[in-house]
Amino acid sequence: MLLAAAVLPAGVELVGPAPFGAFGPPADRALPPQGAAGRRAAAQHGEAPAPTVDIRRTGDPANRITLVLLGDGYTADQQELFHQQADQAWRALLEIEPFRTYQDFFNIRRVDVVSPSAGIAEADTRGRRPGTPLGMHFWCEGTARLLCADEAATARYAGAGSGPQYLIALANSTEYGGAGGTGVTTLAGGSPEAGRIIQHEIGHTVGDLGDEYDSAPDDTDYPNLSGQNADMMLREHTKWWRWLGAQSPDGGGLVGAYRSANGIYRPTEDSVMRTLGGAYNLPSREAIVEQLYRRVTPVDGTEPVAGPVVGRPRLVVRPLRLTGGRSLQVEWKVDGKPVQPQSPDHTWYDPAALPLAPGQKVTVSATVRDTTDWVRDEAFREQRMTRTVSWVLTG
Structure with missing residues (x-):
């Protein structure tokens, strides 16, 4: 189930060339694979195979996390546009810690999916399947800027491979939106906020983080959200008790328990999970690093x-x-x-x-x-x- 709420915007081998967040099941679920098997599966569903390019390789995929970038709503004449927007997205992701330090834990692949027409469904399409290969559309579950994709179709185009992967689908749209935490992380590739959107949404997907803003759902199952205040966390050794009192790099001051209007506590006054363009607070940074090590060995x-x-x-x-x-x-x-x-x-x-x-x-x-x-x-x-x-x- 997707949940959405409003957020205010605020040796490697190279081969080839807002507001809102969404989150879902834990990031250590089974992840869909990549490769020739997926292209065969796509063909069986009447989908034309899409060229796949390794654009950044740091090691054996069996001990790396592969970021698979796919586009939806990009015609044959717009593939260069997709390439540019895909490059901007992954480079923006690797600019924020801890992804910058751990960037060699990732390989990056691009899948050039050609759409029959330009753009994706930006109006409310409830009851109608969007006419693009990945079925990307705004107004997912009735929320205007929640951007969803057909996860089964996206996984078929990504294909099967030897290691874990995260699928990132870019929509050919300049609107503002995205989603994270499910089988496919999405963003509007043409949005001026695209780089900051992926930094926020990938926090849901990789770190299993929840949104920290006041209107976020009152769900405390995430490592950066709690129903307990600082004294209770410290006494019971729960959530981010080890970080209480530490200076956080996100501009939100000391790590504590800051109560949102919905009654849920967050680690700091501000972070990228609250305001786009910020940084991950220390408990969120730790959660991301731990999830990386659930998928790779040192x-x-x-x-x-x-x-x-x-x-x-x-x-x-x-x-x-x-x-x-x-x-x-x-x-x-x-x-x-x-x-x-x-x-x-x-x-x-x-x-x-x-x-x-x-x-x-x-x-x-x-x-x-x-x-x-x-x-x-x-x-x-x-x-x-x-x-x-x-x-x-x-x-």
Whole structure:
């Protein structure tokens, strides 16, 4: 079910070229996949296959989140317009933290869906199916600026793939609107507010965040909304109790429990989930980072493969990259005792000098950990943000 309310606006490989929010089920639900299988499924539904382009690739899709950008209401002659608006959208998303720092956790693909006519349904179309491939339309569920898409059709065009993905559908419209939190995040690609809209809506989809404005629905199931005041949260260790009193980067002052007119508490006076163009407050930032780590592991792989090793080759671990001066921490141990690796970035260790007697076995391990101060849930850090790989060498 979609809920909507009003908001006031306020090494990577490159391949090729308001007001309102909506939210729905948790972001850790099953996500639709991508690729040739989806194009076959689209053809079976009488839909013409759409060209797919990888426009940004940071790693193996099996350990990345793929953002799949699709357009609706763009004719064959308007595909360049879609390309420009799609680029503006994903670049705007990667300008806001924590997406800027964690941008290498994402691959980006574009699906060039050609519509028979320009534009989408902007008037109330209740009872009539819009005539575009993705069925995008305003007035979703009777709300003028709630922009919805046919999720089944969008998933077919996106196709199937080897890793998790989020579908982002751009409408060929200059109107103001969007939606997030469901299988498809939407925005009006031609709106002057498009960049700020996607920053807000993706918060619903990726972080499972709720809207923080006064007229938002009184639902406290979201990590950034609570029915408890600060004293109750601190006493019962609920919601964002770890962040109470911290200075938030969103311009909303200290993290606390700010009561909206609907009786629901929010973490700060202001944030991007309340006013477009702002920043995510600290509890919301933590929620997004945690959701990323529910989909990827901090280790891309090792050389050689972890386990028994013949000889004494250089041992290499490949942590995911962070942007902006941050990096994942790598700690090496030999039989449980810390050792200093020879590599400046701690990504490899040479066991050649280990004094091993014939037949003696030794275990070398590398632990990769994200030590970001944007997460204060240490149990989650150990469970999802930390990975240890081990090799067994024999003398």
